Amino acid sequence: MVLAVSVKSVLLPPLTLGAFLPSMPLDSLFSTQGIMVMLLAAYAVAMWMFLTSAPKVHTIMVSDLEIARQFYEGLLDLPAAEVPLHYYYNYEQTLGAPGVDPLYMSASPSMASTRGLNAPDGLWYQLKKNTQLHVIAGANTGKKNQQRHVCFDHDCLEQVLMRVELRGLKHKILRQKPLNFLVKDLEGRVIEMAEVTN
Numbered sequence: 544m545v546l547a548v549s550v551k552s553v554l555l556p557p558l559t560l561g562a563f564l565p566s567m568p569l570d571s572l573f574s575t576q577g578i579m580v581m582l583l584a585a586y587a588v589a590m591w592m593f594l595t596s597a598p599k600v601h602t603i604m605v606s607d608l609e610i611a612r613q614f615y616e617g618l619l620d621l622p623a624a625e626v627p628l629h630y631y632y633n634y635e636q637t638l639g640a641p642g643v644d645p646l647y648m649s650a651s652p653s654m655a656s657t658r659g660l661n662a663p664d665g666l667w668y669q670l671k672k673n674t675q676l677h678v679i680a681g682a683n684t685g686k687k688n689q690q691r692h693v694c695f696d697h698d699c700l701e702q703v704l705m706r707v708e709l710r711g712l713k714h715k716i717l718r719q720k721p722l723n724f725l726v727k728d729l730e731g732r733v734i735e736m737a738e739v740t741n
Contacts, residue, residue, distance in 0.1 A: 597627055598624075598627055600674075600676075601670065601675070601694065601696050601698070601699035602677045602678075602679060602694070603676060603677070603693065603694045603699065603703075604679055604693045605679070605692045606682045606685075606690050607680075607684075607690060608665070608679075608680050610690055610728070611678050612666055614726075614734060615678060617728075619710060621669065621676065622668065623668060623669070624668055627675065664680075665679035666678040666679075676703075685735050689734075690733070692734060693738075695739050695740075697720075697738050704716075704724060704736070707726055712727070713726070721737070721738035721739070722737075722738040723735070723737045
């Protein structure tokens, strides 16, 4: 059995940049307005990529930063984390207000130069793959000079509690909602972890 096959060559016109773009003259695409639209679109894509890749940050206020460092680094063995890019330049403090250089706000210029301009305060730890823990000072001490760690996020304290349980540390859950538990550190100090509800 013999099959006859006929092959015809089909010539396609060469593809150009205009084949992929809407039917508009290239003059308007590369005009000032066209370039501005392309730049805005590129900026929107870059911002979307930046915001989707930025880590989620949980903040815990503590009564003593050095005791907190010993607790989170020593007992919980949390690795130190890089400060997220959006926390540089006091991003969270300048929302809705024009940014002011801290050098002008400082009473003494030596204070600004020793800490570094726009240096974020506190301790930074990697809690999960794309989740960071920001530990800052500001909580008051509890009863009998008890250390307090206060957080507004239930999810954050649940992750810390899970880390406490995995490390086998002595702890006592006082309340589930809002979450409140006690942990003993190696020095025998009691640290109260408290969720604050709005």
